[in-house]
Amino acid sequence: MMPTEKAAERKIVMFDTMKIGRRIAELRKQKNLTQPELADAMGVSFQAVSNWERGNSMPDISKLADLSEMLGTTIDDLLGKKNPVIEKLAKNESIETVKASREEITEAAIIAKPRTVEKMAEETDDENLSELLPFLGRDYLSRLADKEYAKGEDVTEFLPFLSTEDVDKLVMRAAADGADIEGFAPFASTEKLTQAALEYIKTGKDPSDLLPFLTTEGVDELLLHAAKKGADIEEFAPFASAKKLAEAALEYIKTGKDPSDLLPFLNGKDVNALANKAIEVGGMKALKPFFPFLDEDDEAE
Template sequence: MLDMIKIGKIISDQRRRLNLTQMEVADKLGVTFQAVSSWERGQTMPDITKLDELSKILNISIDELLNNKNGTNIIQRIIKNEEDINVESVDEFIEIAPIIKPESSEILAKQMVEKKDISLKELASLAPYLSEETLSEFAKNISTNNLNELASIAPYLAEDYLVELIEKSVTETNSFDKIMSLIPYIDSEKLDKIVLKVRENNSAVDVIIPVAPFMEEETLTKIVVGEIEKGNFGDVVALIPYVESDDLNRLIKERFSFKGM
């Protein structure tokens, strides 16, 4: 992977060697001197469209500037807007991803995935550089017996896709066990709908206890009160900590008409 710290040092050292100020480099590139300063501190990378011009200003090759020969050929072809640009492996993609435009990243990644199967670990490496939609499409082709293994990429996946996975798993198993790691990444209202659907086929309260911390309090309160009405107080004890006591007391009073309380 491109090392921003090393690249920043190369930019700084070469600029000083040529007796140029950050402002002078910035003016030549049409960027702010703060941008140049950020590059030299290794906090950000120059845009790919600036690499060719920057290398000429610093009087070094792009190879020398990036301190990396593996991805330079592809980068130069992207700069020249050449067609039929491909990357052969995830490692090769990761080398150049930090400095290429998102649109180019999407195209190169899709071309690569079409030609080869990638593992979940490799997909996790691609995640920061792809859109939710693209990553979700790739994830559909990953074979796994336990959806909890997708936790490493869950923050980058489209919520609709996560909901689809959770609904399918819960429908098949009447349990949240195989998808617990995905629950924090979906909206609580969508989770509530899944829970209520599960309860149509499996009314056992212990099924929803693991996901209770992620549910809407109002939904949980209704479930708790409903179970208490059935005389199943012991079954809902584990849910009580997630329900506002005032709301619970009020609803219990209303349901049981405890006027004197």
């Protein structure tokens, strides 16, 4: 599944931090505790407790079990909802046996520290792994993407969260393996995407979906390579320079192919030169596609 499809499918899940903060403050007062006293008991700063109660932040998962016990309540009551993933993690228990929904996974990741999210990634199933990607550290995410790719898994969901350098490494591996690389295009550097696209063409694959993401120089390089191989080059025309397109069109005509779709992108001088080459290769009948693009003087000649 492409990242855009997954993003559309994913719900944005957030806690009502104001409501949770009011609940913490209410229970603290019932226990006749001051904010500094609760902070000391929890091993956090007074400012942390103050931020919890004002709804500016959430207690970390690692603090929830002790906090709920200190306030004489349950984690579910404190958060205002039941979440088995949070409950397991708060008690430092494995979540492997939990049949969790995507919403529950995301809720847990929102208030978990990076190392806890990594633990969740190791224990959750593949279906829910995508929900954790925005919360994973870059180094861990890079290693995980490499691991998934080596297993033959689709890694396009990882790409929006990886560094350009990491995406570049993956796109070069994919190109060398003959795999589809269109999904990498929005996230890879133009330099590496051009190199990967050259490998793509060598395997006979259509690079047209990659062209909008390349520089003109990159498109030109691919264009000439494709033309020399006798491949179709019409898709390159809107993205290539006029100079290189004219050179490629000459190669095109030499193979006896119809250059009609290329002519609107060329200037009059280049069209005239191509027309002369077409006559040389195919005789006067080869001139027909050029008529709409030749001026009257050229036609008279």
